[in-house]
Amino acid sequence: MATKELTIGFDADDTLWHNETNFERVHERYRALLAQYHDAATVDAALLATEKRNIPLYGYGVKGFTLSAVETAIQLTDGKISAGEIQRLIELGRGMLEHPVEILDGVVDTLSLLAERHPLIVITKGDLRDQERKVEKSGLGGRFRAVEIVSEKDPAAYAAILRRHGIAAERFLMVGNSVKSDILPVLELGGAGVHIPYHITWALEHAVAPAGAEGRFFAIAKMTELPPVVAGWAARW
Amino acid sequence: MATKELTIGFDADDTLWHNETNFERVHERYRALLAQYHDAATVDAALLATEKRNIPLYGYGVKGFTLSAVETAIQLTDGKISAGEIQRLIELGRGMLEHPVEILDGVVDTLSLLAERHPLIVITKGDLRDQERKVEKSGLGGRFRAVEIVSEKDPAAYAAILRRHGIAAERFLMVGNSVKSDILPVLELGGAGVHIPYHITWALEHAVAPAGAEGRFFAIAKMTELPPVVAGWAARW
Structure with missing residues (x-):
């Protein structure tokens, strides 16, 4: 599948x-x-x-x-x-x-570019209604094949999402600002992760960057640097 | 599909x-x-x-x-x-x-019986973590193919769930205590509904039983009456 x-x-x-x-x-x-x-x-x-x-x-x-x-x-x-x-x-x-949803710089153009070649999914945690409201207010919903709202971003939650969408972990790349929630659990499953730090990190999201995930872990400074990273990673398949 | x-x-x-x-x-x-x-x-x-x-x-x-x-x-x-x-x-x-989860009378046996012949899905609204916790505490999770937690039980939410699982609305039957949230939206999509009243109904869930849904709307007094209703409905296919 x-x-x-x-x-x-x-x-x-x-x-x-x-x-x-x-x-x-x-x-x-x-x-x-x-x-x-x-x-x-x-x-x-x-x-x-x-x-x-x-x-x-x-x-x-x-x-x-x-x-x-x-x-x-x-x-x-x-x-x-x-x-x-x-x-x-x-x-x-x-x-x-x-509060109004303020989209980060470069997000709209980057998503438009990547959506031409790849299925995109939102994976977020928090209150169900609030997260749905933000996706809707952002106007970005149409660029995503699915929006997944989970109560905890751990390996089990990611594994369930990948299974439901028929995605093999090694063909999945997760992009996010939290090493703890967005990167480590996906690397653990065999996927890839791109860390884009935000200028503030909530204390409960602190974690150290992973070791031993050569070729599957990338760190960039901003969203507009994502397409070449994706292209490089995709070139392997 | x-x-x-x-x-x-x-x-x-x-x-x-x-x-x-x-x-x-x-x-x-x-x-x-x-x-x-x-x-x-x-x-x-x-x-x-x-x-x-x-x-x-x-x-x-x-x-x-x-x-x-x-x-x-x-x-x-x-x-x-x-x-x-x-x-x-x-x-x-x-x-x-x-609070501990207190399962209603007849639920365990009825689910066991129905699970032999039909895929069962939980569709519930509320806080994500709280609903997950209740499914887990109930010990009933293994009987369900999926647990869907939504922010509102309206026709759009049901339609999205049916689409995701590849279920045709006319081959879907929803069982619940709220006519407003569990029955009317499913009937609107062309599915069937079984109403099992609970002895207290929250004021925001009040609704009148539907008219004009002959053969697709059933009202029973308790969970143990469900299997014959399902068998009768299933006999049409």
């Missing part, structure tokens, strides 16, 4: 469009709201600890982030935070969901 | 396992928490209005429900609710996510 085509997978947040800048804007307001109680480093560390603890239950995305932000604020203020301030946190979360 | 098999789709919440009883338990505590401010009917109406307003942004599921419950509590108390009480609401939400 595996096709001979070379399929390219794309992460979405911070690969196709800005996302961490949206979170970072909210983090700044969050620190300001709690500045009378704690310094910024304490606030950041407490919020990250809550998020990490809650991810197995909430999964990724804005709704779980908002719940973790409220929980952390109550904890950091010993319950002294007002209901009005908590309402502001909920509105910050809502603002993130309503 | 359409197969000759007759595929059966199952809704999950309140069709395979209890769900509204879990929400109802939380609603009772919610009313009690706000009883000093408003009567139960006012609390219920305000919460439902917030949920309805937020669904386009949050989608379905426990995380969005929890955020709506916090927002409504702040509004109904004019901001007088304490941070400690809001923390209790967040814990109620977490309790829903951690």
Whole structure:
């Protein structure tokens, strides 16, 4: 059932469009709201600890982030935070969901070019509705054969997607800003990965670049450098 | 690509396992928490209005429900609710996510029987991680060829699932407790539907039973009545 085509997978947040800048804007307001109680480093560390603890239950995305932000604020203020301030946190979360989708430089042209030769798939994690909304708002949906929204980007999740689409792992190349979520699990399956760093990386996505994946791991600075990498990789088949 | 098999789709919440009883338990505590401010009917109406307003942004599921419950509590108390009480609401939400999965009577045997002759698929809406967790905790996953989690159960969502699995609509039968989400959209596509009411229906799922779908709409009282309905429907092919 595996096709001979070379399929390219794309992460979405911070690969196709800005996302961490949206979170970072909210983090700044969050620190300001709690500045009378704690310094910024304490606030950041407490919020990250809550998020990490809650991810197995909430999964990724804005709704779980908002719940973790409220929980952390109550904890950091010993319950002294007002209901009005908590309402502001909920509105910050809502603002993130309503935020316009800002496509990264070079994405539209690069996708148009690559779509002529390869099936393209979006593989992203987060809240179902929010991720669907972003694909729709981006106007990029038509360039992709499929949009796959998963709760965790681990080897099992990628393997299920490849199986469903009849793609052999060695004929699959994944492009994304997170070495941990976009590159390592795909290399583990025998696929290839292209890392394009975003200028901010969420602490829970940090990972070291892989060793021992010669010819299957590429690092580039921006999206417009992708087509020659793909062409070089595709030339092997 | 359409197969000759007759595929059966199952809704999950309140069709395979209890769900509204879990929400109802939380609603009772919610009313009690706000009883000093408003009567139960006012609390219920305000919460439902917030949920309805937020669904386009949050989608379905426990995380969005929890955020709506916090927002409504702040509004109904004019901001007088304490941070400690809001923390209790967040814990109620977490309790829903951690709640054991209680499979409905007759489900295990009925699925085992039907799986011998038909491909079975779960089609459910809600939070991605939460729905995956419930399928896993239920131990029923192995009986299903696929688990599809969607953000809205409308004709477009069902059509996409049928297309992806190569199922012709007229050879598809959907089983669920919500006429609005499980039956009407499938009938619209030309498929068949079996309604099994649950003893509680969420206000946003109310709908009237369809007219003009002779031979494609069935209503039964419990899961164990499903196999003869399926056999009768399948006998046509």
